Each structure stands twice: as C-alpha cells, then as structure tokens.
Amino acid sequence: MLRIEQVSKTYRSGPDTVVAVREVSLFLARGDFLTIIGSNGAGKSTLLNLIAGVVPLTSGRIVLGEDDVSAAPAYRRARRVSWxxxxxxxxxxxxxxxxxxxxxxxxxxxxxxxxxxxxxxxxxxxxxxxxxxxxxxxxxxxxxxxxxxxxxxxxxxxxxxxxxPEVLLLDEHTAALDPRNAALITQLTCDFVERLGLTVLMVTHNMAQALEVGNRLVMMHRGEVLYELAGEEKRTASVPQLVEFFAQREVADDRLLLG
Ligand SMILES: Nc1ncnc2c1ncn2[C@@H]1O[C@H](COP(=O)(O)OP(=O)(O)OP(=O)(O)O)[C@@H](O)[C@H]1O
Ligand SMILES: [Mg+2]
Structure with a gap:
C-alpha cells in the first residue's frame, strides 16, 4: 500500500550538505503500524515529511497504492495522507x-x-x-x-x-504533553487506528511505547534504517534488549535511552 523505494534527501545550505535520509526502502501493507525510533537528527521527521510531501525528494520513489506520488505536492496528498x-x-x-x-x-x-x-x-x-x-x-x-x-x-x-486517510503519520505527537495526556492521546490514536484499519508510521523517542504499539519497528541512524523488528520478534523484545543493541552500535543518545 505504501512503497518507499531508495528514498534519499540531501539538504544543501551554502557549502554544507546534510544527507538527512539515505536510500531508505520500506514497504508497508495495509494496516501495518510501524514505529520509528532513533537518535536526534537520525532523519525520522525528514522521512515523514517526504511521505507527506512537504519536503521534496532528492532521489527515489514513493508509491501510494497504485500511484507514484513522488512529485505530488503536499496538498495533493493531504486527502490520502494525514500528518x-x-x-x-x-x-x-x-x-x-x-x-x-x-x-x-x-x-x-x-x-x-x-x-x-x-x-x-x-x-x-x-x-x-x-x-x-x-x-x-x-x-x-x-x-x-x-x-x-x-x-x-x-x-x-x-x-x-x-x-x-490511507496513511497516518505521527511525529512525536504526544511529546509535548504531560504523561497523563500523552497516555490518553496514545490510547485514542491506537483505538482509531484499530477501528479504521489505518496504515501508520509513528515516530517516538519512547522505546517502551515503540515496542508496545504497532506491529513493526525500525531504528534509524544518520539517515539510514539500521534495524527492523516485526511480528513475534517485536512482541517479545524488551527495552533492555533494544538499549543493549543500540549501545553496541554506539547509536543511542540520552533522549533515546531516557525515553
Ligand atoms: N530544512 C532543513 N535544512 C537543513 N538541514 C535540515 C533541515 N531539516 C532537517 N535537517 C537536518 O537533517 C537531519 C535529520 O533531521 P530530522 O529532523 O529528520 O531528524 P530527526 O530524526 O527527526 O531528529 P529529532 O529526534 O531531533 O526530531 C539533521 O541533521 C537536521 O539538521
Ligand atoms: Mg524529528
């Protein structure tokens, strides 16, 4: 239903270039609920912005249903993609x-x-x-x-x-709320997602939440998807296991660990 094929985004300001997203490929079936974690600057928001169309791609393709929307402006996607x-x-x-x-x-x-x-x-x-x-x-x-x-x-x-929408994008949408409200909004979101069978990508800094909700999880680092968990493997994974995995690769930041 959503195909992200070899998508890259490079920001250029003067002599500086930042590769915010580097050749990311992800395929989501209808009803998939993917949580995305990663340190600051990993490219999580950029990836969602590319799907929403508020930021143009540098290369790659985004296909929604049967339609290549890579060049479609955000307002043309807004009916199909909520953000x-x-x-x-x-x-x-x-x-x-x-x-x-x-x-x-x-x-x-x-x-x-x-x-x-x-x-x-x-x-x-x-x-x-x-x-x-x-x-x-x-x-x-x-x-x-x-x-x-x-x-x-x-x-x-x-x-x-x-x-x-066909796709719902959530970019840390509970991060500015107090814990009680954050829990309420998370519950509300999950209820809607389940009832409507939405396809979701959710960025969160909270590892426990990333494991708790959804059926798939990816970890991004420096613009790339380093790790993916799905199905039984995701259901049985624990926060200490994730922390250990990230620590081994020296990718965890304080916010990620404390979340
Ligand atoms: N408009 C922009 N112009 C230049 N560089 C940008 C722009 N937007 C993002 N970047 C850079 O792209 C990289 C990825 O940023 P992005 O916001 O996607 O990270 P993130 O994973 O969402 O981080 P955070 O957890 O802090 O929200 C960062 O290095 C950031 O500085
Ligand atoms: Mg972000």
Whole structure:
C-alpha cells in the first residue's frame, strides 16, 4: 500500500550538505503500524515529511497504492495522507471553532473554504467528541486557540481520522504533553487506528511505547534504517534488549535511552 523505494534527501545550505535520509526502502501493507525510533537528527521527521510531501525528494520513489506520488505536492496528498506533529497548534486552525475544525476535516478534498455545519454534521461531531470522554462536546463553539495542548492534540487525532486517510503519520505527537495526556492521546490514536484499519508510521523517542504499539519497528541512524523488528520478534523484545543493541552500535543518545 505504501512503497518507499531508495528514498534519499540531501539538504544543501551554502557549502554544507546534510544527507538527512539515505536510500531508505520500506514497504508497508495495509494496516501495518510501524514505529520509528532513533537518535536526534537520525532523519525520522525528514522521512515523514517526504511521505507527506512537504519536503521534496532528492532521489527515489514513493508509491501510494497504485500511484507514484513522488512529485505530488503536499496538498495533493493531504486527502490520502494525514500528518500529526508534536506542536498541538500545527494540526488545527486555532482561530476557528472546534466544530469548524472538525467540519473542515470531514470535508477535506472538497472545494469548500468554510464548510457549512449542517445539523446532521453537528450532531455527528457532538457524538464523536463525546466518545473521546474529555468534555470537548461541551466546547463545540470554543475557539481552538483556547484549548489546552492535550485537548488540541485529541482534536487533531479526531480530525486526522475523520479525513479517512490511507496513511497516518505521527511525529512525536504526544511529546509535548504531560504523561497523563500523552497516555490518553496514545490510547485514542491506537483505538482509531484499530477501528479504521489505518496504515501508520509513528515516530517516538519512547522505546517502551515503540515496542508496545504497532506491529513493526525500525531504528534509524544518520539517515539510514539500521534495524527492523516485526511480528513475534517485536512482541517479545524488551527495552533492555533494544538499549543493549543500540549501545553496541554506539547509536543511542540520552533522549533515546531516557525515553
Ligand atoms: N530544512 C532543513 N535544512 C537543513 N538541514 C535540515 C533541515 N531539516 C532537517 N535537517 C537536518 O537533517 C537531519 C535529520 O533531521 P530530522 O529532523 O529528520 O531528524 P530527526 O530524526 O527527526 O531528529 P529529532 O529526534 O531531533 O526530531 C539533521 O541533521 C537536521 O539538521
Ligand atoms: Mg524529528
């Protein structure tokens, strides 16, 4: 369903070049949930940005379903690829209300600037917010800028899933939240992913989380995929084993180890 073939990204600024992603190949079947770990600067965010199309490829190919989307701009992919980042402000329109944001997500890909909120849609939105269990259904007309980080991130997850994407990209989307909210958003994300059978790539610095969720795991270092775990091997792996593996290759950084 998603084929990343020999993808590279080189950043050039003046005389300096940084190979952020180096000939990475990954094939994800529908419903695969891949967690990505790696030290700072390993190229994790760049890889997700390349899939979202917000950063152009230097070389390689990205094929979504049957379509080569390597040269397609982000807005052309947005209907098929949802992307949630660490900053809870990024995924939502802060000056619009909760209801308007959700309506926008639900109408993604259609040519409306401010989608009309029909009574039916409002009812549906109310129902979905209620199901989150954090009281957001009481704040339908509240501007998103007034919500807490956790509330915004919950909204961003709901928006991403309302758009019914083929691929969901999560770039440390719980990293800015306190532990309780982070756990809540992780749970929420996993529930949606399972219910909708989404194909997911999730970057996390938390090794325990990377092992706990999803069916596959990769470790990136200096732009390359060094290690992959899947199936039974992933289910039975432990954090100390991963730490040991990384320490042997001198690739672990403090954040990775402490996560
Ligand atoms: N726009 C850019 N211009 C130049 N270099 C960049 C740019 N974006 C990223 N890089 C470089 O590419 C490399 C990979 O960065 P990337 O953000 O993908 O790492 P990461 O694995 O997400 O790290 P972190 O864990 O810190 O988020 C880094 O060396 C970074 O400095
Ligand atoms: Mg990053």
């Amino acid at each position: 949630i980042v660490q900053n809870p402000l990024a995924g939502t329109a802060p000056s619009m209300s909760v209801a308007e944001n959700l309506a926008l997500a639900a109408s993604r890909g259609t040519r409306t600037l401010r989608p009309a909120l029909s009574r039916r849609l409002r009812h549906e939105i109310h129902r979905r917010l209620e199901a989150l269990g954090i009281g957001l259904e009481q704040r339908l007309d509240c501007r998103v800028s007034l919500l807490s980080g956790g509330e915004r991130q919950a909204l961003a997850v709901l928006m991403a899933t309302l758009a019914r």
